[in-house]
């Protein structure tokens with residue numbers, strides 16, 4: 001078994017850096033922590049070590065082998081989520097994102113996965129509609145424009161289509177207000193601080209922040225349940241997440257309805273800024289690699305020529321022919337995973353990893369970045385954008401299994417298929433229809449990106465010229 005210790009082998013204590021009292025190593029990890037953590041693995045401690053964030057001992061997991069052992073082979077031990085007062089306020093242990101691992105999590109995760117499969121046609125139609133709206137908006141732009149807000153509202157509308165079969169016009173601020181409210185607490189640095197150093201919640205300003213998170217959750221639940229009620233009052237037969245819910249829970253309790261609302265809040269949270277940033281990274285890499293862009297556009301022309309809807313063709317029956325385009329997206333996912341250290345997990349029982357003792361109760365930080373930049377696997381040029389590394393000798397797209405922006409194992413992303421389909425659709429909508437160029441003033445935009453909760457590109461402007 002890769003990386004596991006034999007029964008007779010003595011388990012070792014975890015190595016790790018010394019940390020300051022109270023803050024631990026948090027100060028060295030404020031920006032681009034994924035890079036520092038990968039460097040510590042490579043140069044100092046090996047793939048598995050512990051770091052102190054505040055009073056919490058966190059197990060940092062680096063490299064493909066350690067990921068496999070923890071999240072696949074020992075999934076029961078490593079699939080928990082942390083418990084914290086601020087999380088209780090923000091989610092009340094409902095939804096999936098921050099939900100403790102228990103029977104309710106299993107039940108609702110199964111429901112979400114099965115429902116996405118059942119309503120896949122609605123989701124696909126929603127993606128096509130939103131992508132075509134985005135394309136139309138791009139064609140109306142004059143001069144050079146930052147398209148971030150347009151992309152973000154397109155992605156958020158896909159979530160609205162998935163949940164309620166409805167969309168919002170760009171002029172309607174309701175969608176933007178909802179996304180802003182959903183992100184309000186988690187974007188605030190106090191959220192992470194309270195997550196890792198819970199006793200700070202006794203300070204008056206922190207205690208106010210927790211009460212505010214609680215009242216924001218209630219506001220969000222109210223808004224989403226009102227939308228669900230509007231949806232059920234309509235006499236339409238498009239299946240969506242709300243209709244799936246009422247099929248399974250015929251007479252839902254108040255608690256079950258709240259669970260549904262928090263789950264949909266998770267989808268808004270996990271399915272808007274994430275996909276928008278991942279797509280913008282693909283666009284930016286194309287601006288930096290004009291030869292790759294040209295080759296991708298040639299493939300799109302060859303494969304999609306004559307399709308009544310190139311976007312629909314690309315995400316349905318033509319997808320398997322778009323080898324180079326998918327390799328481009330895969331390479332962009334590899335170089336800029338938007339959640340480079342994933343989400344914290346939690347160790348649920350005394351266990352081990354790569355021969356080290358791992359006690360119950362540790363926080364776990366899965367360092368996806370370390371897998372994507374592993375010098376052994378991606379030699380000789382892990383830092384270089386090279387789509388060809390995801391093609392086999394015949395030029396067919398091949399998955400290496402070592403590009404894991406959605407995580408792996410039981411807690412991996414439930415929206416992966418939606419996200420991958422949206423990004424492919426948007427790449428087609430943009431590069432099949434337009435010649436895209438970056439504003440001269442942004443040609444040297446810093447490719448490191450903005451290292452906050454989500455790794456996003458710094459702002460840049462584009463110019464769109466219709467292709468013949």
Ligand code: HEM
Nearest residue numbers: 096097267270271274275278343406407411412413415419
């Ligand atoms: C490019 C886009 C996306 C990326 C890179 C991404 C990545 C991730 C990652 C890394 C995790 C945590 C995995 C772990 O804890 O091990 C996650 C969890 C999750 N994602 Fe995504 N995600 C994306 C889009 C979406 C979308 C579109 C949705 C839904 C509409 C979604 C819903 C969720 C949910 C509900 C979870 C929590 C799963 C659980 O804890 O059981 N994500 N995602």
